[in-house]
Amino acid sequence: MKRIISLITAAVIMISCTVFTYAEGGPEITAPSAILVEKTTGRVLYEKNPDEKMRPASVTKIMTILLIMEAIENGQLSYNDTVTASAYATSMGGSQVYLKENEQMSVDDMLKCIVVASANDACVAMAEHIAGSVDEFVARMNERAQQLGMTNTSFKNCTGLEAEGHLTTARDISMMSRELLKHDDIKNYTKIWMDSIRDGQFGLTNTNKLIRFYDKATGLKTGYTKESMYCISATAEDNGMELIAVIMAAPSSDERNADAKTLLNYGFSKYALYSADKQELTPIKVIKGKAETVQPQMQQMMNLLVEKGTEKDIKCEITMCEDVMAPVEKGQKLGEAKLTLNGETLASCDIEAQEAVPKAGVFDIFMEIINYFLIL
Secondary structure, X not given: OHHHHHHHHHHHHHHHHHOOOOOOOOOOOOOOEEEEEEOOOOOEEEEEOOOOOEOOHHHHHHHHHHHHHHHHHOOOOOOOOEEEOOXXXXXXXXOOOOOOOOOEEEHHHHHHHHHHHOOHHHHHHHHHHHHOOHHHHHHHHHHHHXXXXXXXXXXXXXXXXXXXXXXXXXXXHHHHHHHHOOOHHHHHHHOOOEEEEOOOOEEEEXXXXXXXXXXXXXXXXXXXXXXXXXXXXXXXXXXXXXXEEEEEEEOOHHHXXXXXXXHHHHHHHHEEEEEOOOOOOOOEEEEOEOOOEEOEEEOOOOEEEEEOOOHHHEEEEEEEOOEEEOOEOOOOEEEEEEEXXXXXXXXXXXXXXXOOEOEOOHHHHHHHHHHHHHHO
């Protein structure tokens, strides 16, 4: 019984440090739907009707950009590849960079046009280049959404232009935003305030004004149509913690930006991220192995979202063996890491061998002896 009570107590402590409610004293915003999420842990810090299906407008392009970044990562694309605009791509309305049929532009410039200027024509050109057709690309968008758990999302195009049934939610937008932020290179584009294409002949200004007027901003994407009203997935970073604030259907661009800043400021003022992944682990001696040591590593990154001010009291306790007998298997347990607060364990993980170390053979031992005497 005592063990059960102890386990329940430990679970309650962990939950209290990672999941938050805010029924009283939380921020007030004007938008009808919103969510605030911490990137690393995925914890929700604030929500308001986060699962109501709504029109996302150009915030849709987060998924378009994600598929482009994943194509670059898997080698299907490179930033220097040339993309040719089709007649269909040039026919897009709304935000655009006025591509001409058969005009060629690098993937790098196309990304800049999409991220900074929200160019619909560049989105379609990239969709056709990657998937062969817009329909196939949109099918991939919906498939990727399902993989990410975006169960309330249905994409009908890659731009966010109005289409029947083109719907998503604040929560689902936070999911694809979090996935996009795993690609560090995207910030080379999302943090641009002003730039140009066509050898400086066509200027670009970021549709996300937070990049210019909110010093912690890192991205990500705005959206607007008459039907959707003003939307944004706003990301910002401070003291190693990155937040995602999604605002849907705000009545004006000013109120959209004010709501986003309200949520971001709330998150930064209330919470802090503690990460144990930067702990340096000393190599462990291997007895009778082909290598003298093996490098230990944590089985997984341990990150805790805690109320601001308590992170300084968290301790990372490392327990490892002094040596290990060969052979050593990759992933073999060598110790344990614990995160504790006031003596209570909040999280733990195994410390494992980063690589395998085979047992030394007779020849290896003989050569070790020879080297020993040569050094003498």
